[in-house]
Amino acid sequence: MGVLKGICVSKKRGTKKMEVAEAMLVENYGIEGDAHAGNWHRQVSLLSLEKIEAFREKGAQVSFGDFGENLIIDGFDFRALPVGTIFTIGDAVLKMTQIGKECHTHCQIYQTMGDCIMPREGVFATVLKGGKIRKGDTVTMIPVSSDAPLTAAVITLSDKGAKGEREDKSGPVIVKMLKKVGYEIVESNILPDEQRLLEKELIRLADQRQVNLILTTGGTGFSERDRTPEATMAVATRLAPGIAEAIRAGSMKITKRAMLSRETSVIRNKTLIVNLPGSPKAVAESLELVIDQLDHGIKILLGRAGECARK
Known part of the structure; x- marks a missing residue:
């Protein structure tokens, strides 16, 4: 008191x-x-x-x-x-x-x-x-309740989107899917494809806002401006590669070009960060592959759940 x-x-x-x-x-x-x-x-x-x-x-x-x-x-x-x-x-x-x-x-x-x-x-x-x-x-x-909704933030990486020259359609897809399974969306932002700017935003959301889950969309291809994985790895305190591997493996069943996606997945302290591709269709397909398992991983990270194997 x-x-x-x-x-x-x-x-x-x-x-x-x-x-x-x-x-x-x-x-x-x-x-x-x-x-x-x-x-x-x-x-x-x-x-x-x-x-x-x-x-x-x-x-x-x-x-x-x-x-x-x-x-x-x-x-x-x-x-x-x-x-x-x-x-x-x-x-x-x-x-x-x-x-x-x-x-x-x-x-x-x-x-x-x-x-x-x-x-x-x-x-x-x-x-x-x-x-x-x-x-x-x-x-x-x-105190924060142990059954409080998990929080999430969405970041869209797009030079044209940040300038208002292109409508962001991928970010809203992620927001809708996360809300449907019970996440509280605290922020949804658009940034240009600038690595240092993204690093700074990831650190702010993870450290100051203590968001449980950050999903990015865009910037995972072979273009020189595609720096999302590099920014994500730069702020990581631990790796969580299985999520990105699962997305690529599932996406390969849809298109062989999934092998060209460079998305990664990491942990920063108590925040899980996952990269998703840039198109609305690919975002929905990729997130659908892992969304049911993310909350369990986050709850383990927060100490709300145990690491029990599936029987």
Whole structure:
């Protein structure tokens, strides 16, 4: 159990957040009057009081809101909690959606101290249920349920698609198939065929959003711009080759050209990443070959299931 020690808001992006005594949390939006609220996954930012106090011990003169945080809470080490954790403050309910963030421009605190804790210690949440919150309110944590839906993200690799010159038809096919078997889709994005950009996106989704499954489509052929397997291997912490092997083996029964597909499948920490081909037809055929087995593998990865052999 924790205590809400501070509430901070800013009316304009890029300006310092100022402390207020109370605020209204609005469902699927954020804090009423805060510039960072909106229909996205980072509606409210949270920071542990202990992290601020530890930073002050280094000699920094910082006030609540200086790191860009909305809520300062005593009693939880947010960085150690998994995405999906629920917090209640009075009638309001928050769901943690991301850990840390990329710092695009160094703030004044970083320039003064050479460090800023928000990018690595801060977390973000969406508002599941609105309500008024006040300094001193009790904050209750509800751990992630063992039967919570698995989460997934879809990335389409296409230079023309990223420019808006071609409609993405493969990504929606994956989303539809995953939803049908119970996955919660947290993001579906289109990127150009740039290896470093894809690496960065895979790391963000796996580490900050802690997505259980990432499926990519496109960029697995012989073209010089096809770099999806290289990007996927670059971020892997372990290999899971059987999934890609099963896709190729099954696809060979449909077309001999399946041998030219270079898709791979790997694990990054607690996230499974699988490459799929680029065409909608091939995507559907490939995913159909393995979709029934993916959830069991992911649950083993998460410690929700045992590695029992089929009798």
